Amino acid sequence: MICPCDTGRRYEKCCKLLHEGMFATNPLALMRSRYSAFALGLVSYLNATQTLDVIDELDDSRWTRLLIHDAGADWVRFSARWEANGHVGTLSEHSHFEQREGQWLYTQGESLDMGALTLPSRNANCWCASGKKFKRCHG
Ligand SMILES: [Zn+2]
Ligand SMILES: [Zn+2]
16 A cells, blocks of 8 residues: 555555654654554554644544645644545644654644745645646646
8 A cells, every 4th residue: 555645655664664663753754654644543643643632533534635845853834635524625734843752743733824835836736735736726
């Protein structure tokens, strides 16, 4: 199976390694592995990699696509596409991370201000993570 996190790699050679205990080497790798955990319903992994309150269960959204906008030393900006009860939408977030005892953890996120992003080029993937080219979607 191809990993949900959009690296194009096989799950076994990508987020599965982290889901089985390997530490992420940077916030972007952790963010991708957490997205994959959302997509695969791995609640215990999500709880193990965040400083927020424990999640009891995930809602019934299906996470269908991840698009990374950019990432820094302790943050990642991304959009993720979801489907639930016949609706689709996009979550766009600026996520913050902190390293504790060698392990990167998700600490908080706020809604991403899309106006702060550089416009994608016309033939690049749209920033809403629809999988369409920007010119055919929000362009
Ligand atoms: Zn992955
Ligand atoms: Zn779009």
